[in-house]
Amino acid sequence: MDFKDYYSVLGVSKTASEKEIKQAFRKLARKYHPDVNPGDKGAEARFKEINEANEVLSDPEKRRKYDELGANWRQYESAAGAGGPFGGGAGQWQWNTGGGGFRTMTEEEMSEMFGGGESPFSDFFNTFFGGGGDRRGERRGRGRARQQKGRDIEHELELDLESAAQGSVQRLQLRHDGEARSVEVRIPPGVADGSRVRVPGEGGRGAGGAGSGDLYLRVRLRPHPAFQVNGRDLTTRVSVPVSTAVLGGEVGVVTLGGKTVRVKVPETSQPGMKLRLRGLGLPALSPKDAPGDLYVVIDVALPRSLTDATRKAYEELARLESTRT
Numbered sequence: 001m002d003f004k005d006y007y008s009v010l011g012v013s014k015t016a017s018e019k020e021i022k023q024a025f026r027k028l029a030r031k032y033h034p035d036v037n038p039g040d041k042g043a044e045a046r047f048k049e050i051n052e053a054n055e056v057l058s059d060p061e062k063r064r065k066y067d068e069l070g071a072n073w074r075q076y077e078s079a080a081g082a083g084g085p086f087g088g089g090a091g092q093w094q095w096n097t098g099g100g101g102f103r104t105m106t107e108e109e110m111s112e113m114f115g116g117g118e119s120p121f122s123d124f125f126n127t128f129f130g131g132g133g134d135r136r137g138e139r140r141g142r143g144r145a146r147q148q149k150g151r152d153i154e155h156e157l158e159l160d161l162e163s164a165a166q167g168s169v170q171r172l173q174l175r176h177d178g179e180a181r182s183v184e185v186r187i188p189p190g191v192a193d194g195s196r197v198r199v200p201g202e203g204g205r206g207a208g209g210a211g212s213g214d215l216y217l218r219v220r221l222r223p224h225p226a227f228q229v230n231g232r233d234l235t236t237r238v239s240v241p242v243s244t245a246v247l248g249g250e251v252g253v254v255t256l257g258g259k260t261v262r263v264k265v266p267e268t269s270q271p272g273m274k275l276r277l278r279g280l281g282l283p284a285l286s287p288k289d290a291p292g293d294l295y296v297v298i299d300v301a302l303p304r305s306l307t308d309a310t311r312k313a314y315e316e317l318a319r320l321e322s323t324r325t
Contacts, residue, residue, distance in 0.1 A: 004124045006053035006066065014067070018058065025054040038196075052121045150204035150213035157187075157197070157217040161224045164191050165256055165282050174215075176204055185217065190285040192232055193221040227256060232282040232292025235274075238263070239301045245269045253296050255280050263296060273298040 007014050010024040028050045030036070037043035056062045153176055159168070167189035174181055183202050191197065196216055203213025221229055228235040240251050248267030252260045255277075263275055274295050281292025303310065 003069075004049075004052070004122060006056050009049050009053040010057065012057075016057075018060075021054065021057050025050060025058070029054075048121075052125050055121070056125070152213040152216060153203045154216045154218060156220055157185075158220045158222055159187065159191070160222050161227060161229065161256065163187065164219065164221055165189060174202075179205070183215065185215075187217075187219075188285060190232075190283040190289070190291075191219045192282055192285070193219060193229055195219040195285070226254070229282075232284075232289075233295060234281045234292060235295040235297060237297045237299050239299045240265055240269070241301055242303070245271075245298065245300045253277070253294075255294060256282075265298065269298050269300075271298060271300045 007016070010016075010021060010028065012020055012024050016024070029047065032043045032047040032050060034040075034044055034047060056066050153174075155172065155174060157170065157172070159170075163170075164187070168187050170185050170187055172183045172185060174183055183199070185197070185199055185202075187197060196218055199215040199217065201212045202215035205212050226236055234256060236253065238251055238253050240249075243249075244251065244265055246268060248269070249265055250262045251265055253263050254260050261277065261280070263277065265275070274297055277294040277296060279291045280294035284291045306314070
């Protein structure tokens with residue numbers, strides 16, 4: 001069992017004030033929260049360490065006793081079996097609920113998030129702050145009960161681009177553990193290819209009356225005849241006459257929503273040139289996101305036939321180009 005340097009975990013000095021500890025905890029908790037880092041085991045482990053450190057340092061009594069350990073912590077370890085190194089039993093400890101809108105997670109909440117059975121805190125914490133075997137046995141019992149909660153399930157959902165952009169209500173037929181059921185799901189506007197939509201309580205059913213897990217929908221976008229998708233950005237192609245490509249002008253571009261916008265084409269535009277229309281891609285999924293852009297690729301339309309007038313015009317152009325070279 002290794003000594004835990006909780007000050008180092010939070011990146012604060014041993015003389016840090018309660019305010020400094022709270023600020024450091026909030027900053028790190030937001031950075032390593034599992035919802036921000038789905039599937040990242042390293043971030044999950046770091047998040048546990050941060051909560052454990054804050055659990056001790058944010059409680060004045062626990063912090064005082066932790067500071068008393070210092071380099072002599074090994075001397076206290078042998079006393080753990082006698083009801084704790086500081087006297088009294090584990091029952092005297094009350095989990096801190098924090099304050100200011102961002103609190104330390106309780107032991108039960110940590111187990112709920114990271115799985116039950118054993119304490120989510122380290123052996124060091126359990127030895128000096130978690131108490132004796134009775135509480136660990138109680139936690140294991142609670143953990144087994146929590147493990148009966150239904151499992152989360154994942155389902156792939158295929159959408160057309162318009163439904164992804166505008167949002168839609170989808171009715172899904174799901175089969176899980178031999179049970180078939182119909183689920184109505186509201187898809188928010190702006191989901192991109194690969195987006196994960198959470199539907200609370202629609203996962204696997206829990207045993208013994210426990211709650212259900214969640215349903216996660218992995219969005220896959222169908223190919224679109226007019227638009228290519230890259231994240232939240234869209235790309236479309238527009239055909240312009242040779243004269244517009246050479247002299248410049250305007251061309252109409254149809255957006256995903258069906259609206260036609262006029263776009264300026266610079267003179268001497270080359271085939272394959274891209275024009276960027278800001279904010280006309282997929283809409284933002286949340287206020288912190290930005291909408292995507294629409295990129296317009298220029299295709300130069302060559303004439304398929306010539307009138308006498310256009311032939312003479314091209315012949316004159318050819319004559320000018322030959323004299324210039």
